[in-house]
Amino acid sequence: MSLHNRLRNGLHSWNAVVFAVFLAGTAISIHGRPLELLPVLKSIASGVLGAILFQFTVGNVWGYAVEYRNTGGSVTDRRFLAPFVVAIAAGAVTYAYNATLDAAVWTAFWAFAIMMALLALGIRFADGYREGAA
Numbered sequence: 684m685s686l687h688n689r690l691r692n693g694l695h696s697w698n699a700v701v702f703a704v705f706l707a708g709t710a711i712s713i714h715g716r717p718l719e720l721l722p723v724l725k726s727i728a729s730g731v732l733g734a735i736l737f738q739f740t741v742g743n744v745w746g747y748a749v750e751y752r753n754t755g756g757s758v759t760d761r762r763f764l765a766p767f768v769v770a771i772a773a774g775a776v777t778y779a780y781n782a783t784l785d786a787a788v789w790t791a792f793w794a795f796a797i798m799m800a801l802l803a804l805g806i807r808f809a810d811g812y813r814e815g816a817a
Contacts, residue, residue, distance in 0.1 A: 701734050708733030740792060747799055765802060770795035 709730030716722040751763050758764075774791030778784065 701738055704737045705730040705734040743796075762802060762806070766795045766798040769798040 707730075709726050712729035713723065713726035716726065747766075748758060748763075751760075752758065756763055770791040773794035774787040777790040778787035781787065
């Protein structure tokens with residue numbers, strides 16, 4: 684199989700989205716810098732890091748949704764939506780006080796992760812008591 688066919692067959696829509704995030708991160712990072720070797724390499728590294736963080740974040744949110752649905756939950760349950768609400772609120776408050784998008788996104792990410800973990804622990808704890816009482 685030729686390289687052209689392998690690339691065309693292997694490039695799915697998810698790969699295109701991650702590649703677009705890489706290009707956007709690289710372009711934003713290189714904007715206003717001289718086109719010399721070190722700034723270009725730093726911008727490419729920034730684009731790669733952005734793509735990795737995007738894939739990690741979206742992958743975790745997708746995994747959270749799939750696992751919640753697989754355990755019989757609905758994506759409209761308050762328990763499912765709670766981490767999203769907390770993350771949006773924390774990001775908005777951070778942006779209101781700090782006025783930088785980076786800090787707001789970082790805060791929202793960690794608020795989501797911590798709320799998701801606390802919710803999972805709380806559900807397991809409550810289920811453990813229900814099983815012990817039966």
